[in-house]
Ligand SMILES: Nc1ncnc2c1ncn2[C@@H]1O[C@H](COP(=O)(O)OP(=O)(O)OP(=O)(O)O)[C@@H](O)[C@H]1O
């Protein structure tokens with residue numbers, strides 16, 4: 001399966017385009033790395049691809065089919081700041097099961113401790129919360145993961161552990177990944193190809 | 204000094220426990236007033252012409268009226284009615300506010316309509332609208348309750364509308380949509396739990412207004428009918444006896460009504476402190 005974004009253009013304000021005629025293709029068996037300057041529009045592209053921004057021009061397709069927006073969205077975005085993506089009045093077990101109930105061994109590979117499930121989001125660290133938001137995105141209906149600087153708040157060891165678990169799961173389940181990062185060394189380890197944002201964005 | 208302060212149990216409690224204690228006391232007091240008013244059968248408020256217009260004494264703490272009825276009993280009966288009408292009107296007006304806020308959150312045109320309705324209702328003087336509604340519904344408890352509910356939903360609806368807008372643009376709600384959840388599920392699971400504090404506090408804070416407005420329009424003759432044992436009726440009747448020097452007929456029921464109103468006001472604020480500690484620190 002292929003995720004294709006074709007000729008995407010987008011501007012928050014009329015005369016200040018952020019994305020212009022940008023095309024990108026991601027196969028379901030690869031990890032595509034994306035690097036670019038701060039403020040250049042990488043997160044904006046991620047939001048277009050995963051359905052958060054709707055009034056763009058161009059098309060986002062899975063095997064040339066447009067994506068149904070009412071159902072579970074097969075392209076899941078993992079945000080940089082997990083704390084904003086969780087209802088502060090929900091305990092973690094509800095946060096997780098809003099998407100699905102992952103098997104115990106998957107929770108273990110991501111280092112998710114059982115007693116975290118009974119806590120509120122503000123009782124966990126950013127790194128601990130990020131494990132939940134990654135696991136949440138790995139619903140069986142997910143076909144592609146858009147990872148927008150998901151590991152910046154983690155220390156080096158944890159970063160390796162989590163990326164290992166994520167790459168492993170995605171390989172087994174044929175989930176393609178777009179990994180956005182400033183960290184060139186990280187991308188060189190995890191990505192099959194690395195794209196430079198300024199080269200694909202035709203501004 | 205320090206050993207003395209240790210003996211005082213109030214000092215060893217933290218702020219939260221004190222708040223809970225205060226809430227408990229106020230609720231107890233209000234329940235007591237309401238329960239004792241229920242236990243009074245108006246038919247048992249004896250008229251005794253030998254005891255007409257007695258000033259306050261130990262047998263009749265609030266004095267007696269021109270028919271020799273005990274004013275303490277009448278006042279408590281009236282307060283019970285005030286609390287009941289206040290409760291029904293406040294709850295009704297909160298329900299109205301929730302429905303309005305809900306409509307404005309699920310539909311763009313609904314939102315425009317609700318925003319207009321809020322401004323419209325808020326711009327008419329409360330008392331005027333209340334009197335009009337009460338008269339249209341044939342006065343009585345029904346008219347007063349609906350009148351108060353229709354005039355008091357706006358402030359809570361306004362708060363809820365803004366709050367819900369903010370929650371709807373949050374990342375966790377947008378993400379929820381991407382998990383395929385529909386608007387109603389999101390309203391029920393995500394939004395309700397975040398606004399429930401405002402709803403409870405808002406309802407409690409409408410209480411004092413509801414009670415005062417009921418009393419004032421009843422006093423003016425547009426509310427409850429004269430044979431109902433309401434504080435507004437007691438006050439307006441006592442007006443004609445004030446000139447004869449029977450001050451106690453108006454003063455005690457009036458002060459008691461104010462105390463009840465104040466209690467509800469404090470209750471609302473304390474509950475807000477308890478449920479939303481961050482706000483209380485401001
Ligand atoms: N909601 C918004 N409204 C208006 N402008 C925005 C909005 N979000 C982002 N921008 C602007 O769009 C540009 C691109 O932002 P974006 O977040 O996509 O950059 P980025 O490449 O992800 O940067 P970084 O590497 O720092 O995360 C920035 O100039 C930013 O100021």
Ligand SMILES: [Mg+2]
Nearest residue numbers: 042043044148
């Ligand atoms: Mg970014």
